[in-house]
Amino acid sequence: xxxxxxxxxxxxxxxxxxxxxxxxxxxxxxxxxxxxxxxxxxxxxxxxxxxxxxxxxxxxxxxxxxxxxxxxxxxxxxxxxxxxxxxxxxxxxxxxxxxxxxxxxxxxxxxxxxxxxxxxxxxxxxxxxxxxxxxxxxxxxxxxxxxxxxxxxxxxxxxxxxxxxxxxxxxxxxxxxxxxxxxxxxxxxxxxxxxxxxxxxxxxxxxxxxxxxxxxxxxxxxxxxxxxxxxxxxxxxxxxxxxxxxxxxxxxxxxxxxxxxxxxxxxxxxxxxxxxxxxxxxxxxxxxxxxxxxxxxxxxxxxxxxxxxxxxxxxxxxxxxxxxxxxxxxxxxxxx
Numbered sequence: 001x002x003x004x005x006x007x008x009x010x011x012x013x014x015x016x017x018x019x020x021x022x023x024x025x026x027x028x029x030x031x032x033x034x035x036x037x038x039x040x041x042x043x044x045x046x047x048x049x050x051x052x053x054x055x056x057x058x059x060x061x062x063x064x065x066x067x068x069x070x071x072x073x074x075x076x077x078x079x080x081x082x083x084x085x086x087x088x089x090x091x092x093x094x095x096x097x098x099x100x101x102x103x104x105x106x107x108x109x110x111x112x113x114x115x116x117x118x119x120x121x122x123x124x125x126x127x128x129x130x131x132x133x134x135x136x137x138x139x140x141x142x143x144x145x146x147x148x149x150x151x152x153x154x155x156x157x158x159x160x161x162x163x164x165x166x167x168x169x170x171x172x173x174x175x176x177x178x179x180x181x182x183x184x185x186x187x188x189x190x191x192x193x194x195x196x197x198x199x200x201x202x203x204x205x206x207x208x209x210x211x212x213x214x215x216x217x218x219x220x221x222x223x224x225x226x227x228x229x230x231x232x233x234x235x236x237x238x239x240x241x242x243x244x245x246x247x248x249x250x251x252x253x254x255x256x257x258x259x260x261x262x263x264x265x266x267x268x269x270x271x272x273x274x275x276x277x278x279x280x281x282x283x284x285x286x287x288x289x290x291x292x293x294x295x296x297x298x299x300x301x302x303x304x305x306x307x308x309x310x311x312x313x314x315x316x317x318x319x320x321x322x323x324x325x326x327x328x329x330x331x332x333x334x335x336x
Contacts, residue, residue: 265293
């Protein structure tokens with residue numbers, strides 16, 4: 001009989017070869033779940049502030065505002081069926097997306113199985129009234145039908161009064177963990193100040209093999225014992241364009257990468273500061289592929305440098321839109 005480990009890899013290998021051959025993958029949700037045989041498990045990492053373990057690959061419903069809720073449910077089932085739990089809304093700016101996510105989650109009745117990463121979104125850095133944030137937290141509790149929120153995230157440019165209100169919500173038991181986030185390089189110094197002065201449980205940053213500028217913040221996160229959510233591991237889609245039809249290098253097998261998606265995710269997870277990678281998709285087969293990035297061996301530092309050198313040698317992307325590079329307005333300094 002073929003070993004369980006080999007069977008699990010063969011299933012993913014079949015997916016890759018089918019895609020490479022241009023086959024039409026008629027992967028129904030039932031077939032996907034039937035293919036999920038026992039094998040190596042998705043790894044978990046510890047949240048430093050609590051010791052709780054979190055599976056290392058998470059999900060954002062990419063461009064999901066107009067998507068069919070039934071299709072999104074299948075993606076979410078694939079996440080949960082493969083031992084992952086993190087579902088995130090941060091930096092999902094389209095109106096109505098959070099409501100759609102809440103509908104999908106609550107209709108499936110899986111809100112208590114998920115680790116929900118939600119955003120508090122006070123209207124602009126000028127907002128200083130803590131009551132606004134308290135109202136938003138209550139709205140999230142009601143919307144997702146949960147007794148407490150797993151993770152509430154504020155942009156790093158939020159007014160200090162918003163962070164104080166979020167800390168109060170944590171002390172009162174409405175929120176388990178709090179985070180400050182940015183996807184803009186110009187905000188890194190601002191975020192580092194928060195990391196050194198606020199009792200944060202998490203930070204969220206843009207970090208990928210083609211966008212490594214947040215590595216200084218990852219070092220601070222290790223020093224301060226703060227968990228890290230890594231956004232945009234695929235370079236806002238640009239990495240796939242750059243990879244094109246190139247085959248994976250043979251040495252990718254040394255760290256169990258079977259696809260470019262797994263190659264990119266494993267680079268991010270190869271940094272020990274990263275707690276969870278949040279990858280966007282609305283397709284179950286892509287969710288399953290992403291999960292594979294958190295299974296098996298990870299590259300060591302020398303191999304990560306080799307990986308980065310390879311991607312740095314590629315021509316730049318032409319098509320996909322880039323993540324924001326201009327910082328939004330900074331919160332005003334509170335008066336004494």
